[in-house]
Amino acid sequence: MHTLPGLSVYPSAEPFSLPPCSCTMAFPRRSRHWLLIPLLAVALLGGYLAREELAIARRAGARPPSGAAGTITVYFTTPELVYPDVPRSRRAPAPERALLADLAAARERIELVSFEYNLPSIGAALARAQARGVAVRLALDRESLHHPAMASWAGVVEEAGIPVSWEQSDGFLHSKFVIIDRRVVWTGSWNATINDTYRNNNNLLRISAPQVVANYVAEFERMAAGRFGNAKTGPTPYPLVRLPGATIATYFSPYEPVRSRVLAQLQRARVRIDVLAFSFTDAAIADALIARQQAGVPVRVVVEARNANGSGAQYGRLLGAGLEVLKDGNCYTMHHKLMIIDERVVITGSYNFTGRAEDVNDENLLIIDDPALARAFAAEFARVYRQARLPLRCV
DSSP, rough: OOOTTTEEOOOTTTTTTTOOOOOOOOOSOOOOOSSSOOOHHHHHHHHHHHHHHHHHHHHHOOOOOOOOOEEEEEEEEEGOOOOSOGGOOOOOOOOHHHHHHHHHHHSSSSEESSSBBBOOOHHHHOOOOOOOHHEEEEEGGGGGGSSSSHHHHHHHHHTTTTEEEESEEEOOOOOOOEEEEETEEEEEEEEBBHHHHHBBBEEEEOOOOOHHHHHHHHHHHHHTTOOGGGOOOOSOOEEEEEEETTTEEEEEEEOOOHHHHHHHHTTTTOEEEEEESBBBOOOOHHHHHHHHHHHHEEEEEEEOHHHHHHHHOOOOHHHTTTHHHHHHHHSSOOOOOOEEEEETTEEEOOOOSHHHHTTTSSSSEEEEEEEHHHHHHHHHHHHHHHHHHSOOOOO
């Protein structure tokens, strides 16, 4: 475990360390929750998982939300991914275990926002929390109900009496975060799905800085009031938070400009820029990367292979400009949306580098200036980069 004041980083390759892809199809109307998982099965599974969560958490050294301000813990799925994924052989990875431990420790309230959702352990944990008197609320993307497994998962939580605020705009509710007892927020590229946990490259941050948590609480309350996309108003309470040795800037699109903040960070780069991008169609961000490369700053980019040549994709343009650009080597999905700048600044969240992320979708993005955290993300970049050099095969 690597620890600094204000920063707690658990390298996810360690035993019992605390470290996790997804897309959707348009579906204009909410489908009925067919294929509901029987509540009895959920209850039986829940009892088992509750015991397992706490036992695993004790072995991992995980602690419930303690109120200690200013800690950041980062988790990655990559070190524990198994190729090919065999469902019957799955073992809960560190980020799932750590989040379940936090959910099991919740005493007052849980708020969860996810674009996609079908991970049974999370649904069962939310139902258990509701049953023991925790006020659980969700905000979910309605179009994901097109997928039977997601409709079933939604049915389980609604049958448990958990209120859901369904995204009503033309965009996606693409944000991903979990708030526990208003003391801890989890966020990053990870959806509460089987794929994002067991197949895809993802990152999660667990943050206990009260002001950062307050920013996500404010965003959730907008969604709980039925305001999504450009219907949302109101400032982020604490856009810049200072911790010992780190600063955290929080942004929510589409009602806050995010692209300009990303461009400002890129324009200041002097040493190196590394990028992992599930979807990359934003020409202005591509322009900035090309400009820095031409100014002598090395730029490396790994993009999700199946999106590299899609409509508006910047992969070919970046490659033609002389940047080192690779298609990812995960036989499933490389789901990160992150940048590491000058070995000290990390940009991550749900925000893909696309026009829709800027102008239409509900997204969140963090810009964190912390060299120690950047080193952890640089190690993840190296893992994904090696995978791109030697692509995996899933038979």
